[in-house]
Amino acid sequence: MKIKVINPNTMWEMTKGIENAAKSVARPDTQIVAVSPQMGPASIESYYDEYLCIPGVLEEIKKGEEEGVDAFVIACWGDPGLQAAREVTDKPVVGIAEASVYLASMLAARFSVVTVLPRIKTMLEELVDSYGVSKRVLNIRTTPMCVLDFERDPEAGMEMLRQEGKKAVEEDQAEAILLGCAGMAEFANNLEKELGVPVIDGVVAAVKFAESIVDLGKKTSKLKTYKYPEKKSFVGALEKFGKSQSTFK
Amino acid sequence: MKIKVINPNTMWEMTKGIENAAKSVARPDTQIVAVSPQMGPASIESYYDEYLCIPGVLEEIKKGEEEGVDAFVIACWGDPGLQAAREVTDKPVVGIAEASVYLASMLAARFSVVTVLPRIKTMLEELVDSYGVSKRVLNIRTTPMCVLDFERDPEAGMEMLRQEGKKAVEEDQAEAILLGCAGMAEFANNLEKELGVPVIDGVVAAVKFAESIVDLGKKTSKLKTYKYPEKKSFVGALEKFGKSQSTFK
Amino acid sequence: MKIKVINPNTMWEMTKGIENAAKSVARPDTQIVAVSPQMGPASIESYYDEYLCIPGVLEEIKKGEEEGVDAFVIACWGDPGLQAAREVTDKPVVGIAEASVYLASMLAARFSVVTVLPRIKTMLEELVDSYGVSKRVLNIRTTPMCVLDFERDPEAGMEMLRQEGKKAVEEDQAEAILLGCAGMAEFANNLEKELGVPVIDGVVAAVKFAESIVDLGKKTSKLKTYKYPEKKSFVGALEKFGKSQSTFK
Amino acid sequence: MKIKVINPNTMWEMTKGIENAAKSVARPDTQIVAVSPQMGPASIESYYDEYLCIPGVLEEIKKGEEEGVDAFVIACWGDPGLQAAREVTDKPVVGIAEASVYLASMLAARFSVVTVLPRIKTMLEELVDSYGVSKRVLNIRTTPMCVLDFERDPEAGMEMLRQEGKKAVEEDQAEAILLGCAGMAEFANNLEKELGVPVIDGVVAAVKFAESIVDLGKKTSKLKTYKYPEKKSFVGALEKFGKSQSTFK
Amino acid sequence: MKIKVINPNTMWEMTKGIENAAKSVARPDTQIVAVSPQMGPASIESYYDEYLCIPGVLEEIKKGEEEGVDAFVIACWGDPGLQAAREVTDKPVVGIAEASVYLASMLAARFSVVTVLPRIKTMLEELVDSYGVSKRVLNIRTTPMCVLDFERDPEAGMEMLRQEGKKAVEEDQAEAILLGCAGMAEFANNLEKELGVPVIDGVVAAVKFAESIVDLGKKTSKLKTYKYPEKKSFVGALEKFGKSQSTFK
C-alpha cells in the first residue's frame, strides 16, 4: 500500500526526518511518500501558520488521489485541515495529534505533551479537548525553542526535551510523554529509554494507524459531514481549488 | 470610526447585503467598509470552503491595518480564521457567530440556530461548544438550501426560515432564533415580527460589539496566544503571506 | 437613550464611582442614571448579601419601567438577580460579570479574575461556569480586602490589584485581567497601562453592550423562561412585590 | 432532635401538607417544625418568586438558631437560598432538590423530573447541572398546572402526575421519577405503586438526610465559602438583616 | 432493621474496625452485620484488587437476601461492584465513596480526598467524576502508606493523615476532608477536632444513608439498568454464580 505523509511545514529538512521516522515503522510492503506542500509557511507556530498551511495540504491530498495513494497522514501536531482533508478524499486521513492521543490512551492513564513555543498552548488545549482527552492530559509543556531551532540544533533540542520530559514525569506525574511537533520524531526512542515511560511520536503512530485502516478496508464516511465539497468557483490565487474540484466524485 | 466587514464568501451580491445590514445599525459616525477577499470560494458550506477562505480573510485584515481600520468583523457564521486574524492585528476582530451567541445569551435562556446545508451541522456544533454555549443551544436546524440559494431566491429563503423558525419555537421551545449564515441578515426583522421571539443576525450584532470595543479603547491582547505571527518565509501561491509579514510589529 | 445602572450595594460613594465610569464611556446621547436600591446590604461579599440585595434590585428595575428606561445594567460582579430582572421587564438587562467575560473572550484567549475576599471564590467559579467560560478562566484571585476597603483606601486597593494583576500575568499567564468587583472600575485604565494586557471593568463593558442592544432594537425574549412573573400575593415586608406586579404586562 | 422544615412558599395549606409528609417519616424522637416565612410570595414559579422568597427563608433560619433547631430543610424544589442559609448557621441545611437527586442516584441509574410550569424548566436544568447529575436526568417534564393548582385540585394533580410519570417511564425510560415541587409530596406513595418505579419526594428525603447528618454530629464547614456573613449595615425594608447579624458568631 | 456492611478487603482486623465505626452511629434498633467476603484480596490498592474483590462482595449480597438484610453498605472507597450489587438485590445498596461525596456536598462547597497509594489516584478521579462532583474535589491526596500500613501502625497512619489533612486545608483550601479508605474510619473524629473542618468517613455516612432509605421504604429500581441479572450458566471457579442465580426474582 501507498501512504502519503504530508508535512504541512514547507521546510524540506524536516520532511526528510519525518520520512525517515515513517519508513522506520512502515511494513515492508508499505510505500511511504513524504512531501511538503507547494505553498505555505516554512514552519507552523501560530494560528496564522496553521491556517495558511492548509491550502497546500489539501492540494497534496487531491494530488494523492491521482497518485493512487491508499491513505494519508498529516504530520503536524495541530492536525491542520484534517476535517477538510476528509472531505476531499474518501481514503483514510490520520492526523498525528489524533493518533498520538489515541495511542497514548491505550498505554497510559495520564500523560503530558511537550511542544514548541508558549503561544501555541491554547491551540493544543483546544485540540486535545476536541479529541475528548482533556482529563487525561496533565500538562502541555512549551519550550522557548521554535520548530526551526529543533532542526538547526538537535542537540539542544534533545536536551530541552530531556529537561521538560523529566519535569513531566516528576512534577506532573505523567505516565507517558507526547512529542507535540512532527520535527521531534527523531528524539522519541532515546527519550523513552532515558525517561522510562512511553514517549510518543505521532508520525509513527499515524503511519501504523493508517496501515491498519487500509488493511481493514475502511474509508471515510461520505454521508454528511465529510461529503465531497460542494462544487463552486474560487477566485484569485486559490482559483484552482475551484477548478480542481472537477475531480470530486 | 472605521469598521471593515469582511465577507469570507467571494460572492459580491452577498457582500452588498451584508454591507446594507451593517450600515443599517452603524452609528452615523461609523464608516462601514464591506469587502470580499481577493481569493477564495464563492460561498462557504464545508470545512474545505471554510479553510480556503481564510487566506483571503487574513489578507483583508492586513490591508485593513494600512487603511486605518479601527475594528474588523468576520461575516461568516463559522468565524473562519478568527484566531489568526487576532494574531495579525491588534485591532478588535469580532466573528458573527461569536457575537450572535453572546447577544442571544443576554436576551434568551435557550435558543436554536437555523442554517444552510446539513453537512455543516457538525462544524457549528463544535463552534458553539468552543464558545461555551452548548447547553443553551437546543438545536442546530439545517435546510436543503445552500448559501447561493438564499441569494438567488430570497422568497424561498424567507419561507424556509419561517418554517424552520416556527419549528424551533414550537418543537425545540427556542426562546430566540439565530440565523446561521451572514446571507440571512435581510430576513431577520421580518422573521422576528412573525415569530415573536428575538431573531438574531450576527452581522448587526458584531458591528455593534465592534463599535463598543473601539469606544472602550480595547485592543486584542498581544501577550501570548494572539502575539503577532512569527516571521518566516512562505512558498508558492501564498508566498506573499511571508513577505507581508514585514508589516507585523 | 436612557440606561439605568443599578449598583446592588447600598453604599452611595461606590455608586458615584460606578456612575462616573459609566458616563466616561456612554455616548453623548445616552443618559446614565446610576442608583443604589432602597433596601439591602451596604456591600456584597457573600451569598447572604448577594440574595438580600436582589429585592432592592428588582424594585429598581420595576421603577425603571415607569421612568422610561431603555436598558438596565446590574453593577455587581455576581450578576445578582439577573434572570429575575429579565422576567420583570422586557428591556435588555446586562450583568457586569456576563459583559466582562464576553468582552474578554473577544480580546484574549485565556484570562484571570481579581476580586475581593476569598469566601466568594466558589460563587464566582460557579458564575463563570454558568457563562460557559471556565476553560478560559485561568484563576480567580482573591484579596484580603473587602468592598469597603477599596472605597476607603483606593491607594491600597490599587497596590493590591497591581500585585495580583502581575501575578496573574506572570504565574497564570493571563492574557487579560477581569476586575471582579464594580468598585474597582476606577483602577482599570491605570492598571492596563502598567500590566500591558487588557484590564476589563464590567461596568463600562455592560454599558456599551446595553447601548448596542438598544440600538439593535432587541428585547428580552418573553416566550418561556423570562415571561413576566406569575401574578400572586406576597406577604410581610415584601408585600408590595405582589401588589406592584399589577404593572406586569 | 428538632428539624425545622421551611416551606419557602407562604401558602399555609401547602406547608401543612409538607409537615405531614415530614412527620410521616421522621423518627419518634425527631420533632418536626414546619413553617412558612413571614415575608415572600404565596408560591414559587419563576426566578422572581425564587429570589423573593429567600429573605423570609433566611429569617427563619436565623430564628431557628434561637429555637434550638438541630437541622434545617428548605422545602422548595429550587433549593432557594441554600448556600446563604449555610452561611447563616452552622447547623446542617438540606435542600429538597439536592436530597432528591442524591437519593435517586442511589436507587436508579437514570431518572426524570416532573414539575409545574414550563417556565421553570431552565431553572431546574441549571440546578441539576450544579449538582452534577445532568447525565442522569433524562428529562424535566413540566405541566400546565401551577403550584396552587395542585393544592386546589389534588385529583387533577394526581392525574397529571400519573400521565407525565407514565410518559417518563415509557418514553424517557426513566428508572425513577422525581417530584419537582414540595407540594407534590402527598402523591408520591400512590404514584410509586402505580408506576412501579421509585417516586421520590424531596421533603421526606431531606428530613431523613437531616436526621442522618445530626446523628453523625456533622456541621457545615465554616472555613471559607460558608463562613458567617460579613457584618455590615442594611437599609430599608431589609434593615433588620443587618441588625440581626449581631447574632452571627 | 438489619444492615450488612461488606468490607471488600478480606482482612478481618480491618472489618472489625469498620464494624465498630458502623455501630457507633447506628440507631439502637439497627443491627449491624459486618463481614468480609469468602474470596478475594486481603486489601484493595489497584484495579486488579478492585475487580477481584467483586465476586466475593456479590456473594455476600446474595447471602444477605437470605439473611433478611434490609440494606447493604459496600465499605471500600472505590465502591467496587456497586452497580452489580444493585442488580443482585432490590434492597438499597450504598457505597461509601458515594455516601462521602453526597454528605460532603451538603456540608462544604469544596473538598479534598486523602487516600492510600499514589497508584489509585486515577481510579478515584474517575470515580468522583462519575458521581458528578469533580468540580467540588480540589485534590486527591495520596500517601506512601498502603491499607495494611494503616492497620499495622495506626499512630503513623494518624500522623500521615494529619499532615495531608493540614496541607489540604492550607494549600488546597479544602473546606472538608474525605477519608478515601474504609480503614481510616477510626481517625475521623480526632482529625476533625484537629483540623477544624468536617472530616468525613464514608462508613458512617453510608450506614446513616442506608437507614434513611430503609425508613423511606425505598428499593432499587428494577426497571432497566438494575434489573436482576439475566439467567445463564457460569463455568469454572465461579460456577456457583450461575447456579445461585436461581434465587433471582
Added chain:
Amino acid sequence: MKIKVINPNTMWEMTKGIENAAKSVARPDTQIVAVSPQMGPASIESYYDEYLCIPGVLEEIKKGEEEGVDAFVIACWGDPGLQAAREVTDKPVVGIAEASVYLASMLAARFSVVTVLPRIKTMLEELVDSYGVSKRVLNIRTTPMCVLDFERDPEAGMEMLRQEGKKAVEEDQAEAILLGCAGMAEFANNLEKELGVPVIDGVVAAVKFAESIVDLGKKTSKLKTYKYPEKKSFVGALEKFGKSQSTFK
C-alpha cells in the same frame, strides 16, 4: 507476533466467530490465539456478568505472559477489566470498545452504536463517556436480542442490525455504525455494504491496533496507575490470584 484475543464470554461458539474475524484481518505473520476464560458467565449482558468475567480474563492475561504473547485484545464491548489487565502485564492490551470509538473517530464525525439488551445502555453510555467521545455518539441503540440470540439465529440477528442500522442512519443521521457486541463481528461487512456507511466491528479494529502497537515497540506505562499489582494474599476460590502474583515483576 502472537496476539491473544480473549473473549470474556465463556461461550465457545462465539469465540470461534471472534477468532475468524480476528484472523481475517491479521497479517500473515501474526498468530491469533482466541480463547474464552476458564471461569465466568456464558455471556455478558449486565454489570453482574461484566464484573464476573474479569477474573477469568485476568487469568488469561497472566497465562499469556508465559505463552509469549505480544499483545492482548479483550473482545467484549464493555472492555471488562481493561485497566486491571494493563496492571497485570506490560504487553499492550486493547479493548474492542476503545478500538471501535478511536477508529470511528478517524472515519466519521458522528456515529451510533447498536448493541444487545436495553439494560446495558447505561453501562455503554458511561463507557463512551470515559473514552471522551460522548459528543460524537448520537445514540446507543439496543435490541430485544441477547448475545446468545445472535449466536443461535444469525439471520434474525442480521435483520435486527439491518433495521436498527437503517434507523441510525436515517433518524440519528449517524455517519458510521459501531457494533456493540463482539458476537456481531460476522455481520459487519454485509451491513456496511447495505447501509453505505462504515460499520465498525471492534474485534478487527483492536487486532490491527494491537499489531500497530507491537510494531512500534510500545508497552504499557508501568510508572503509576498501571504498575504491577501490589503483592498480597487472596482467599477462597480466588486464592490463586494471590499466589500467581509471584509472577509479577
